[in-house]
Amino acid sequence: MNRRRFTSLAAAAALSVALPTSLAGPALAGPEFPSPEGRTSTASLMTYDSMIAELARLERTSRYGLDVFTLAEAGTAHSTSEQGRDLYVATIGSGPENVWLQGRIHGNEPYGGESLMALLKELSSNGSATYRTLREKYTFHVIPMYNPDGSELNIRHTVLQDGSEERIDLNRDWMDGKFVAAESEAFYEYWTRVDPAFGIDIHHQGLKREHGTDDAVTLSLGISLAPGGPTLPTLADGAYDVLTRQMQVHVYDELSRYGYVNIDRYQVSGSYEIDIHGGVTSAMMLGLNHNGLNPEGHSNPMVFFETSGNSSDGSLGQKARGRSIQQNVRALEALLTGMATGAVQQEDPERWEEIPHAPTTAYLTDSGIVPKP
Numbered sequence: 001m002n003r004r005r006f007t008s009l010a011a012a013a014a015l016s017v018a019l020p021t022s023l024a025g026p027a028l029a030g031p032e033f034p035s036p037e038g039r040t041s042t043a044s045l046m047t048y049d050s051m052i053a054e055l056a057r058l059e060r061t062s063r064y065g066l067d068v069f070t071l072a073e074a075g076t077a078h079s080t081s082e083q084g085r086d087l088y089v090a091t092i093g094s095g096p097e098n099v100w101l102q103g104r105i106h107g108n109e110p111y112g113g114e115s116l117m118a119l120l121k122e123l124s125s126n127g128s129a130t131y132r133t134l135r136e137k138y139t140f141h142v143i144p145m146y147n148p149d150g151s152e153l154n155i156r157h158t159v160l161q162d163g164s165e166e167r168i169d170l171n172r173d174w175m176d177g178k179f180v181a182a183e184s185e186a187f188y189e190y191w192t193r194v195d196p197a198f199g200i201d202i203h204h205q206g207l208k209r210e211h212g213t214d215d216a217v218t219l220s221l222g223i224s225l226a227p228g229g230p231t232l233p234t235l236a237d238g239a240y241d242v243l244t245r246q247m248q249v250h251v252y253d254e255l256s257r258y259g260y261v262n263i264d265r266y267q268v269s270g271s272y273e274i275d276i277h278g279g280v281t282s283a284m285m286l287g288l289n290h291n292g293l294n295p296e297g298h299s300n301p302m303v304f305f306e307t308s309g310n311s312s313d314g315s316l317g318q319k320a321r322g323r324s325i326q327q328n329v330r331a332l333e334a335l336l337t338g339m340a341t342g343a344v345q346q347e348d349p350e351r352w353e354e355i356p357h358a359p360t361t362a363y364l365t366d367s368g369i370v371p372k373p
């Protein structure tokens with residue numbers, strides 16, 4: 001990859017002023033986090049410019065060779081967002097296996113970005129045995145802000161600039177006959193170069209309560225092709241159906257020691273597992289060959305994290321920022337370390353059933369609801 005220092009960009013970013021805005025949230029009582037009580041301040045959220053400045057600073061101060069570059073510098077055919085923003089990647093580590101970490105594909109789901117920046121800081125400066133192992137075993141490809149346009153607009157989507165102003169959900173766009181948005185083309189091509197061993201995608205959901213207890217959920221663990229569902233058991237001779245469950249069991253166990261974290265399984269409409277093929281994480285597991293860029297049919301397992309609350313509903317909460325980010329960082333550390341040491345691969349995949357969830361009644365697929373047999 002081309003190396004480039006971002007001194008001028010960093011200086012420009014430092015001059016930009018984040019305009020404070022706030023979003024009113026509905027009145028709900030409760031000390032749990034996130035809580036929409038009061039007002040959700042978006043002034044503290046990472047902006048595109050502040051991300052660039054922070055990446056430049058981390059690259060400058062890194063002890064372990066953090067490399068920051070744009071997809072234009074990487075030379076992908078499409079390399080900017082719909083509105084023309086550069087798309088940023090940071091790599092670190094010297095290991096033989098590549099790991100894909102992405103955040104903020106939905107622009108109104110901010111803390112994936114913040115969490116990955118916090119992880120990058122550790123990867124680039126932490127001399128502990130744990131982080132040394134991670135850098136030796138893996139090369140990380142970190143995308144803190146997959147959707148910069150939506151992030152700046154505080155919306156889920158990107159907006160097509162072909163005159164239609166159509167809003168596109170970038171997490172439904174990696175599909176045969178789709179790839180409507182420039183971001184999808186750009187990151188897909190980059191993915192075909194990286195051929196990651198596995199990856200993690202960080203999102204937010206609405207405020208959620210645990211099935212059966214009504215306790216506030218702070219983090220949901222998800223797989224976009226349901227384990228045991230119509231699709232996943234057919235991929236990689238069933239290996240992803242096993243490994244993605246093991247990944248979630250491991251994170252669930254490791255984070256249960258933190259009293260401020262309450263984890264469940266990601267579900268929609270109460271009791272549905274998702275089985276969508278057009279999500280980025282799904283397309284990676286399916287080994288999608290778009291434009292002939294993946295002729296060997298590379299595929300890799302992926303899981304996602306869903307932090308509760310988002311910035312456009314005003315439900316991030318006023319005081320939950322630190323804990324929301326910290327739980328993501330702990331979850332990332334747990335999963336990455338567990339994969340590196342082999343602890344994840346030793347987990348009992350059947351224990352995925354122990355992670356709190358509603359009894360599954362159906363699968364939400366691209367073509368509608370499919371009842372569970």
Ligand SMILES: [Zn+2]
Pocket residue numbers: 105106109203204
């Ligand atoms: Zn999302």
